[in-house]
Amino acid sequence: MAKIRIPTPLRAFTGGAADIDVAGGTVGEALNNLVEQHPELRAHLFNEDELRSFVNIFIGDEDIRFLQGLDTEIEATESLRIIPSIAGGRGQRMEN
Amino acid sequence: MLVKISGELRQRIFDQMEATYPNEGGGFLLGENEENEVTVRDIIQVRNVFAVEEQHHRYAMTPQDWMRLEDQADDLGLSLVGYYHSHPDSPALPSEYDREHALPNFVYIITSVAMGRAEDMRAWRLLADRSRFDALQLRID
Numbered sequence: 334m335a336k337i338r339i340p341t342p343l344r345a346f347t348g349g350a351a352d353i354d355v356a357g358g359t360v361g362e363a364l365n366n367l368v369e370q371h372p373e374l375r376a377h378l379f380n381e382d383e384l385r386s387f388v389n390i391f392i393g394d395e396d397i398r399f400l401q402g403l404d405t406e407i408e409a410t411e412s413l414r415i416i417p418s419i420a421g422g423r424g425q426r427m428e429n
Numbered sequence: 430m431l432v433k434i435s436g437e438l439r440q441r442i443f444d445q446m447e448a449t450y451p452n453e454g455g456g457f458l459l460g461e462n463e464e465n466e467v468t469v470r471d472i473i474q475v476r477n478v479f480a481v482e483e484q485h486h487r488y489a490m491t492p493q494d495w496m497r498l499e500d501q502a503d504d505l506g507l508s509l510v511g512y513y514h515s516h517p518d519s520p521a522l523p524s525e526y527d528r529e530h531a532l533p534n535f536v537y538i539i540t541s542v543a544m545g546r547a548e549d550m551r552a553w554r555l556l557a558d559r560s561r562f563d564a565l566q567l568r569i570d
Binding site for chain 2: 389
């Protein structure tokens with residue numbers, strides 16, 4: 334089975350496990366299998382059926398956005414990794 | 430939840446955030462995550478990769494930064510427990526932009542830098558239903 338590495342903050346939803354075995358022939362199928370096993374992950378990975386903009390899926394060093402996205406085919410021995418894009422920024426400017 | 434950080438690490442964050450003013454700066458918090466208590470053991474500044482003209486109100490890291498530092502934390506026997514960034518001339522309160530990009534179970538330390546001087550640091554955590562941030566107790570040891 335393929336494996337998906339879970340980012341540290343989301344391991345609270347996988348019982349602390351860093352790597353989860355998943356079934357599926359594409360990245361999308363593997364992610365669906367992941368959230369079937371660990372449903373609390375869904376809200377943080379997906380906005381409805383779309384991956385959240387800050388959620389990146391890597392196969393090795395390659396971002397799936399530069400492959401075929403969720404339709405990217407994977408081998409049973411593939412290692413995937415979920416990587417959040419960290420971003421932030423202020424709201425309103427303070428009055429000085 | 431309680432977040433513990435040393436006065437020395439807080440000062441290092443203040444110094445970094447003043448140095449990046451008027452742009453936003455940030456980095457990762459490494460430490461230990463226990464039930465209802467997070468201890469920050471180290472901080473690692475990470476370059477802001479947002480478009481330069483937007484850096485006065487936006488901060489971002491690359492996914493490669495995350496991979497490298499998550500592996501580094503694992504090797505040190507620590508965890509990525511959160512991240513810090515600055516809000517230049519703006520309060521140390523999470524914005525809607527912060528909420529949209531946030532993860533649960535992660536400490537968000539925000540430093541307000543007013544007129545080039547870091548003057549307020551607060552800690553926050555996204556609720557599991559993603560609806561809002563909760564203010565955390567921040568203890569300087």
